[in-house]
Amino acid sequence: ETGVTQTPRHLVMGMTNKKSLKCEQHLGHNAMYWYKQSAKKPLELMFVYNFKEQTENNSVPSRFSPECPNSSHLFLHLHTLQPEDSALYLCASSQQTGYTDTQYFGPGTRLTVL
Amino acid sequence: SQQGEEDPQALSIQEGENATMNCSYKTSINNLQWYRQNSGRGLVHLILIRSNEREKHSGRLRVTLDTSKKSSSLLITASRAADTASYFCATDEPRQLTFGSGTQLTVLP
Numbered sequence: 001e002t003g004v005t006q007t008p009r010h011l012v013m014g015m016t017n018k019k020s021l022k023c024e025q026h027l028g029h030n031a032m033y034w035y036k037q038s039a040k041k042p043l044e045l046m047f048v049y050n051f052k053e054q055t056e057n058n059s060v061p062s063r064f065s066p067e068c069p070n071s072s073h074l075f076l077h078l079h080t081l082q083p084e085d086s087a088l089y090l091c092a093s094s095q096q097t098g099y100t101d102t103q104y105f106g107p108g109t110r111l112t113v114l
Numbered sequence: 115s116q117q118g119e120e121d122p123q124a125l126s127i128q129e130g131e132n133a134t135m136n137c138s139y140k141t142s143i144n145n146l147q148w149y150r151q152n153s154g155r156g157l158v159h160l161i162l163i164r165s166n167e168r169e170k171h172s173g174r175l176r177v178t179l180d181t182s183k184k185s186s187s188l189l190i191t192a193s194r195a196a197d198t199a200s201y202f203c204a205t206d207e208p209r210q211l212t213f214g215s216g217t218q219l220t221v222l223p
Contacts, residue, residue, distance in 0.1 A: 002156065002158065004156070006156075040215070041215065042212075042213050042214055042215045042216075043157075043202070043213035045210055045211070045212075048210065056210060088154065090156055090157070092156075092157075097210075102147065102159045102162065103157075103159065103211060104159070105149075105156030105157040105158070106156050107155050107156045108154070108155065108156050110154065
């Protein structure tokens with residue numbers, strides 16, 4: 001276990017549904033991240049939060065809405081998704097957002113959009 | 115743009131053999147990290163090498179970094195079936211970790 005948990009582990013949703021992914025870290029870290037991993041593509045950074053403030057948004061469509069209520073919790077709210085949004089969504093945390101910091105990943109949520 | 119790129123994309127070896135994976139990147143870096151991912155799971159950090167280091171060891175892992183060639187290699191010695199996974203390099207430019215597409219390593223028992 002890396003100290004980062006994600007729920008649910010699997011999610012199937014229709015294009016009109018609204019759902020949320022949850023991430024929790026028990027490491028006392030200050031930075032949290034959302035990544036998208038699609039088959040045969042590099043890991044894509046979506047959002048970065050540092051001390052609860054969003055510091056990066058890598059041109060992610062507005063149908064993905066992140067929320068970071070505190071340094072330990074991170075949510076990704078989903079609405080009106082497209083089938084191409086089907087992927088493994090990974091959450092990670094690190095002590096800071098500095099480039100020397102190791103990131104600790106959760107097990108991911110496998111999302112399927114029908 | 116994508117920073118790190120692993121080579122080969124897939125590698126299959128027998129248990130006990132050594133496995134070597136390479137990573138090339140485009141711009142200057144401060145450090146380079148290697149991560150491992152078991153199928154359908156999250157990534158696990160293996161090792162970090164700084165730009166002023168040339169070689170680093172951790173157990174059966176050996177990482178080299180050649181900043182003049184903008185490349186790094188990960189060597190796993192005496193491989194085991196449990197080493198079967200995808201391996202990713204990650205570089206720290208521009209202000210975030212940028213991952214490559216990974217090398218899928220299969221170790222046959």
